[in-house]
Amino acid sequence: MTNQIFSRFTTQHKVRPDDIDMFNHVHSSKYLDYVLAARYEQMDVNYGMAMEDFLKMGYGWVVKTAKVNFKRPLTLSDFFLVTTGLTEIHKYGCRILFEITNPKTNKTSADGYFEFVMICLKTGKAEALTPPIIEKYSI
Amino acid sequence: MTNQIFSRFTTQHKVRPDDIDMFNHVHSSKYLDYVLAARYEQMDVNYGMAMEDFLKMGYGWVVKTAKVNFKRPLTLSDFFLVTTGLTEIHKYGCRILFEITNPKTNKTSADGYFEFVMICLKTGKAEALTPPIIEKYSI
Amino acid sequence: MTNQIFSRFTTQHKVRPDDIDMFNHVHSSKYLDYVLAARYEQMDVNYGMAMEDFLKMGYGWVVKTAKVNFKRPLTLSDFFLVTTGLTEIHKYGCRILFEITNPKTNKTSADGYFEFVMICLKTGKAEALTPPIIEKYSI
């Protein structure tokens, strides 16, 4: 495990109408999809190694653990900012902290963390991160 | 195109809480997913050639056209019946009629049709149905 | 029914990872959600009467019919343009044409139409469009 301080990156997205549930706010499980969407964008734009690059190398990334604290609901047409950053790089994956904020109020909508594991697409099993991957992601 | 009369099959499912939208009924696009779920079950149980069998043979099925008439909304916890049946088998696919009914009222919730095309998973292109497939699905 | 020529508006969005299905392209029912998301934005930005304004007046909009022609699949991380325009305004609703194009290729990904009906949120029944609504939407 590296003990480095890692960078944080922020992406802005917008709530889609199909994300709204019977309580007229964003459905709880959609926050996980929001983090994923932001992360995929940041892998491409900020780390320079997109999910598509991993797929071409025969790798995928799957969620091992997710913890989400729901603080203030997002609602129809809201924009939101997703800030994520690595906190640990392990042999087979990494831990990512996230915070979703509402730019209208500057308050936290949700926060938490994800543990991701890199897998080999052929076997479906965990695969050790290679040095080039670790280098690209240790910023 | 065969001109045969084909069988119809009915599957019962239940609305999930995450299917409900801001108008407190099932979100419009979920009806397409309901037809798909019923169809996959019927491919397995009624035709004896499941989607998994197609995948193993290197084939997939994609939607070419969908027409849905929304008649009476389904709501939280509703059970619903999905009846589907082939109306045509083409060289590369088939047309399926569907009707979703609410067993509580026996009234139509939605109906319409789907045009499906079989694809080769490697090329992503349309693939001609083989005689064994046509035979299995011409019931 | 008015016989006027109506304006068309275009909105750009991006595929989210949770939109991708087992065939590694955008899941068929998500295209309906894409049209809805674009339309909600255009109601706000281009017509000046957002869905939120309708909700405050006690009205909602539901889909009566949807027809979608799937032409070229969108895939992970694709941007897409959704162009929509009214073709008819009825007593209780309207018909909207849409086209989703991929800006990378300038080719059509999907097209079709939606029939929408305005409902009273209290009764859930169709409600006649008021003159101010017709005026705002007859551009």
Next chain:
Amino acid sequence: MTNQIFSRFTTQHKVRPDDIDMFNHVHSSKYLDYVLAARYEQMDVNYGMAMEDFLKMGYGWVVKTAKVNFKRPLTLSDFFLVTTGLTEIHKYGCRILFEITNPKTNKTSADGYFEFVMICLKTGKAEALTPPIIEKYSI
């Protein structure tokens, strides 16, 4: 907080095709929806006070915290069992433990917990559980 031992209940559901993602297994955020669907059923069948009963009383339930450990992926057409049980009843809500198992292998697919808070639908704020609610749910 009560210190009682609470009952556990199990519900069986089936993976829908629209739950499958680009890695050919159930998309991570869908497991939260699976727990929710099971819980709604158990509220009705096992506790005798369904979500619809809460809605009629002017109450809703929202997720405050979710923790999910993803252990073995579910795939297309899999059946799964969702076992849930209360571990604590608080003034404004409760904590629920869950385990999703695959009946084919009898192994855990995912487990974790949810913290739920009861809200007043009018204000959107947390509302203290009433004695009849506590009684119904203290089994």
